[in-house]
Amino acid sequence: MEKESRITTYNSVTCPACSLLCDDLNVMSDAAGGSIKMLENGCSRSIKFFEHTLNSIEPRLEGQKTNLDNAISHATKLIKASNHTLISGLAVDVHGMRSILSLADKIGASLDHMNSSAMLRNTLVVQNSGWQVCTLTEVRNRVDLLLVIGTDIVSIYPRFFEKVVWIDEIMFDQDISNREIVYIGGKDLNTDSGMSKNGKKPTVISCENTDLPEVTNAIRALVQGKSVSSEKVGGIAVSDLKQLAERLIASKYSVITWATSTFDFPHAELTVQNITETINFLNRKTRCSGLPLAGNEGDVTANQVSTWISGYPIRNSFIHGYPEYSPYQFNTPELLSNGEADILIWVNTLNPDRLPPSCDIPTIVFGHPDMKFNKEPDLFIPVGVPGIDHTGTMFRCDNVVSLQLKKIRESKLPTLQSVVSSIESSL
Amino acid sequence: MLIKLTGGRLYDPAHNIDGKVQDIFIKNGRIVGQPSDGAVVDKQYDIRGKVVMAGAIDMHTHIGGGKVNIARLMLPEDHRSDIVAHNELCRAGCGHAAPSTLTTGYRYAEMGYTSCFEPALLPVNARQSHLEMGDTPIIDKGGYAMLGNDDFFLRMLAAKKDQDAINDYVAWTLHSTQTMGIKVVNPGGISAFKFNQRALDLDELNSYYQVSPRDVLVSLSRAVYELGIPHPLHVHGNNLGVPGNMETTLKTISAAEGYPMHLTHIQFHSYGTEGDRKFSSGAAEIANAINKNKNISADVGQILFGQTVTCSGDNMRQHANAGLGSPHKSVIMDIECDAGCGVVPFKYKDKNFVNALQWAIGLEIFLLVDDPWRIFLTTDHPNGAPFTSYPHLIKLLMDKTFRNEMFAKLNLDAQALSTLNSIEREYTLYEIAIMTRAGAAKLVGLHDRGHLGIGAAADITVYTDNPDRELMFSKPDYVFKDGELVVQNGKVVKVTWGNTHTVKPEFDLNGIEKDLRTYFDKYHTMKLDQFKINQDEISANGRGNVVVHPCEGRREKTI
Numbered sequence: 001m002e003k004e005s006r007i008t009t010y011n012s013v014t015c016p017a018c019s020l021l022c023d024d025l026n027v028m029s030d031a032a033g034g035s036i037k038m039l040e041n042g043c044s045r046s047i048k049f050f051e052h053t054l055n056s057i058e059p060r061l062e063g064q065k066t067n068l069d070n071a072i073s074h075a076t077k078l079i080k081a082s083n084h085t086l087i088s089g090l091a092v093d094v095h096g097m098r099s100i101l102s103l104a105d106k107i108g109a110s111l112d113h114m115n116s117s118a119m120l121r122n123t124l125v126v127q128n129s130g131w132q133v134c135t136l137t138e139v140r141n142r143v144d145l146l147l148v149i150g151t152d153i154v155s156i157y158p159r160f161f162e163k164v165v166w167i168d169e170i171m172f173d174q175d176i177s178n179r180e181i182v183y184i185g186g187k188d189l190n191t192d193s194g195m196s197k198n199g200k201k202p203t204v205i206s207c208e209n210t211d212l213p214e215v216t217n218a219i220r221a222l223v224q225g226k227s228v229s230s231e232k233v234g235g236i237a238v239s240d241l242k243q244l245a246e247r248l249i250a251s252k253y254s255v256i257t258w259a260t261s262t263f264d265f266p267h268a269e270l271t272v273q274n275i276t277e278t279i280n281f282l283n284r285k286t287r288c289s290g291l292p293l294a295g296n297e298g299d300v301t302a303n304q305v306s307t308w309i310s311g312y313p314i315r316n317s318f319i320h321g322y323p324e325y326s327p328y329q330f331n332t333p334e335l336l337s338n339g340e341a342d343i344l345i346w347v348n349t350l351n352p353d354r355l356p357p358s359c360d361i362p363t364i365v366f367g368h369p370d371m372k373f374n375k376e377p378d379l380f381i382p383v384g385v386p387g388i389d390h391t392g393t394m395f396r397c398d399n400v401v402s403l404q405l406k407k408i409r410e411s412k413l414p415t416l417q418s419v420v421s422s423i424e425s426s427l
Numbered sequence: 428m429l430i431k432l433t434g435g436r437l438y439d440p441a442h443n444i445d446g447k448v449q450d451i452f453i454k455n456g457r458i459v460g461q462p463s464d465g466a467v468v469d470k471q472y473d474i475r476g477k478v479v480m481a482g483a484i485d486m487h488t489h490i491g492g493g494k495v496n497i498a499r500l501m502l503p504e505d506h507r508s509d510i511v512a513h514n515e516l517c518r519a520g521c522g523h524a525a526p527s528t529l530t531t532g533y534r535y536a537e538m539g540y541t542s543c544f545e546p547a548l549l550p551v552n553a554r555q556s557h558l559e560m561g562d563t564p565i566i567d568k569g570g571y572a573m574l575g576n577d578d579f580f581l582r583m584l585a586a587k588k589d590q591d592a593i594n595d596y597v598a599w600t601l602h603s604t605q606t607m608g609i610k611v612v613n614p615g616g617i618s619a620f621k622f623n624q625r626a627l628d629l630d631e632l633n634s635y636y637q638v639s640p641r642d643v644l645v646s647l648s649r650a651v652y653e654l655g656i657p658h659p660l661h662v663h664g665n666n667l668g669v670p671g672n673m674e675t676t677l678k679t680i681s682a683a684e685g686y687p688m689h690l691t692h693i694q695f696h697s698y699g700t701e702g703d704r705k706f707s708s709g710a711a712e713i714a715n716a717i718n719k720n721k722n723i724s725a726d727v728g729q730i731l732f733g734q735t736v737t738c739s740g741d742n743m744r745q746h747a748n749a750g751l752g753s754p755h756k757s758v759i760m761d762i763e764c765d766a767g768c769g770v771v772p773f774k775y776k777d778k779n780f781v782n783a784l785q786w787a788i789g790l791e792i793f794l795l796v797d798d799p800w801r802i803f804l805t806t807d808h809p810n811g812a813p814f815t816s817y818p819h820l821i822k823l824l825m826d827k828t829f830r831n832e833m834f835a836k837l838n839l840d841a842q843a844l845s846t847l848n849s850i851e852r853e854y855t856l857y858e859i860a861i862m863t864r865a866g867a868a869k870l871v872g873l874h875d876r877g878h879l880g881i882g883a884a885a886d887i888t889v890y891t892d893n894p895d896r897e898l899m900f901s902k903p904d905y906v907f908k909d910g911e912l913v914v915q916n917g918k919v920v921k922v923t924w925g926n927t928h929t930v931k932p933e934f935d936l937n938g939i940e941k942d943l944r945t946y947f948d949k950y951h952t953m954k955l956d957q958f959k960i961n962q963d964e965i966s967a968n969g970r971g972n973v974v975v976h977p978c979e980g981r982r983e984k985t986i
């Protein structure tokens with residue numbers, strides 16, 4: 001049969017490639033070839049996400065092509081034989097995560113996310129002291145001073161400044177071009193995006209991210225009106241930090257943002273807490289909100305759904321028939337190295353670059369069709385990509401707004417939900 | 428299938444039935460009349476001597492949405508002591524003050540509740556609320572959409588837009604959020620907090636929009652009335668928890684200008700400033716005002732002692748109270764120029780003067796309001812206490828001896844400031860059935876629930892009469908949901924998925940939506956079409972079947 005190209009244009013497409021979830025993309029999709037082309041409002045990350053070519057659509061058992069029924073019955077067999085299944089990765093949308101939780105409850109699995117080390121640095125702070133934060137539309141309309149700690153934002157959310165900071169019009173009286181941007185720490189920052197439309201440059205205060213525990217501690221002290229005895233902290237002159245503290249105090253609605261993925265040092269939660277306690281103190285007199293930047297592989301979504309269904313955020317487990325939460329015990333490297341888990345199910349529908357950890361136990365992957373393995377898993381079931389092959393729902397980085405994803409490609413890929421549900425019902 | 432419940436004692440206030448022995452027939456999920464002779468009864472339940480009521484309705488309970496999930500996330504210590512393993516039928520879960528969604532549905536059903544209304548559904552977070560409610564089994568659900576602190580509305584008020592335009596926006600919000608009513612929380616105050624105002628009294632102006640809480644209340648209560656929405660404007664007033672706030676509450680009642688208005692968790696808004704500690708009970712004055720103003724209804728928001736968590740849209744007041752939290756932590760949020768939220772765990776103690784008096788104030792209000800059709804049994808779950816404490820609360824209302832025993836354990840200074848132990852009233856089963864069934868159904872606008880008349884949905888709870896009302900109401904013999912037996916002897920025997928109740932008033936869609944579309948593109952971080960919840964999103968997977976109720980205003984009589 002001749003392949004006819006049937007080109008459709010989709011407007012207002014939501015992009016799940018980062019947790020900013022821009023919903024203004026225009027793309028073109030060729031139903032016959034399965035190829036997608038970005039037309040408008042893409043960024044490097046979203047272009048990569050949408051414009052990939054569809055490779056494997058058939059499941060592979062020990063490297064050999066097999067059909068979906070076979071694959072499902074093999075997965076069922078492996079799960080039945082297992083005492084402790086670890087379901088990790090979890091780059092999913094809401095419906096996928098719902099089905100995973102249902103299966104996990106039934107088989108007594110443990111759950112972990114590929115980004116949970118970073119995510120937990122925030123979770124632990126919320127569970128210890130809480131925080132004061134806001135959402136993107138508040139930042140967009142209110143921020144007068146944006147303090148960015150340890151990141152440039154754009155390497156995580158490429159369109160952040162375009163969508164949230166340097167916009168044309170806001171709800172309230174404020175001269176947008178007067179917005180102040182201050183970066184502290186971070187490596188190889190792209191601070192160009194911090195420049196306002198009329199060329200006002202951001203303030204850049206450099207230090208190593210490993211100095212951030214000390215630096216944030218000093219900022220916290222200075223905001224609280226305490227003195228800092230040394231002249232330099234993390235190589236930064238204390239007078240510069242003092243000036244920053246004064247700007248925060250004088251500001252009407254400042255926003256402090258950080259990305260825990262860049263806080264790769266021990267006890268990073270204490271650094272987060274320095275930031276959140278700074279925000280709390282500022283709110284005694286003026287207004288200030290935190291904007292914790294989440295990771296990009298559905299971590300916010302997986303965590304939300306896990307929390308409402310099981311009662312606990314990630315990392316948790318149903319191994320004893322009821323939900324248990326432990327950031328330390330149910331961690332993937334730990335469960336793999338101490339021999340507790342006897343099979344690994346790696347779930348990743350969003351980012352083909354994130355591969356399962358290598359391990360000696362049987363490994364099943366429910367994955368993005370473009371995943372290329374260093375070591376072929378025992379079973380690979382390619383599944384549809386939410387927002388491309390099927391509709392879906394995802395949570396944005398601010399944990400409040402959730403958006404609908406569109407289906408923009410016809411493919412034979414099953415949804416994660418249908419695969420997981422079939423396995424659950426054949427157990 | 429024809430089911431017969433034989434010989435039960437019915438409490439059905441919608442039909443003035445107070446303890447009459449009568450059979451009930453159920454067919455296709457509905458209560459039907461006595462079938463003609465010869466009709467075969469497929470299943471009969473002998474419930475002679477048992478108490479029969481419609482399924483209970485919680486008209487104000489925080490069961491789904493962002494702030495509840497924040498509470499879950501921040502309180503693993505709450506869950507560890509209250510875990511539920513899965514069984515053949517029910518999935519696992521956990522949580523005492525902030526239980527997981529499935530556990531919430533099972534527990535409500537096991538107490539004989541068949542419908543629950545989430546009262547603080549932020550329009551911008553509506554999808555999450557519906558997703559969570561979609562994972563809450565057995566019970567019916569519905570939400571009240573929060574307005575009155577959103578920039579679009581305050582802008583309209585500031586620009587003195589006419590009432591028709593406001594009505595269109597209110598109607599549009601109900602459609603877009605798939606909800607059953609409109610709620611306002613700290614009118615104008617959540618927004619004011621974002622401009623660094625720390626308090627807002629009824630006639631104080633929001634510094635940016637130059638509109639007062641009174642302006643907000645007048646405009647929204649009128650909109651709700653004119654659109655014919657059965658549920659009156661649901662009001663969480665200004666100054667929650669502030670000593671002396673009874674004055675604000677009394678002024679708020681006058682701001683209703685005769686329009687129907689529901690004052691929620693009124694206990695938290697009934698404080699005076701008498702006594703050495705400048706904190707006293709305003710229950711008598713508030714109850715008196717409710718008795719006099721027939722357009723006003725209220726739910727109590729009773730506090731009960733123990734650990735819980737407060738989840739509120741009122742970030743201004745939650746920020747002010749965060750220091751009192753226990754364990755000491757709080758999440759305070761500004762949300763999308765639309766709303767806010769604040770989550771603060773609380774431990775209420777009977778030896779603490781303020782807590783003891785709050786406990787007494789709530790009960791005083793219950794007992795001093797004459798008309799059980801206008802006062803509702805809530806703990807503002809989980810703010811005053813988890814919903815699982817309802818049977819205990821019912822016992823406090825029905826059993827004066829028990830109540831006075833509890834009173835005698837309170838902080839002595841609080842006892843000295845309360846008249847509670849001089850109040851003789853004991854609620855009757857009939858009155859409990861009004862508060863938790865017939866009255867609640869009427870208030871929310873569920874005309875085919877909350878009663879046992881022919882044609883009603885067969886949501887039915889059967890209890891064994893027991894002088895210990897706490898025991899009686901904790902463990903119904905049978906609960907039927909839409910005609911299916913879902914609970915037996917206080918345990919789930921079948922898992923079903925309830926309905927989602929909504930209203931969809933008529934309005935001029937095109938006019939308002941054109942303005943909103945431009946507005947969203949200019950100021951928001953998502954598009955208008957993403958903001959709107961599609962009916963199919965809720966009813967997908969066979970859950971949450973959407974029921975649309977007519978907008979014909981408040982009805983005096985149910986069928």
Ligand code: SF4
Nearest residue numbers: 015018021022043159
């Ligand atoms: S910024 Fe993020 S959400 Fe927006 S288009 Fe780029 S990858 Fe997608």
Ligand SMILES: [Zn+2]
Nearest residue numbers: 487546692807
């Ligand atoms: Zn409430």
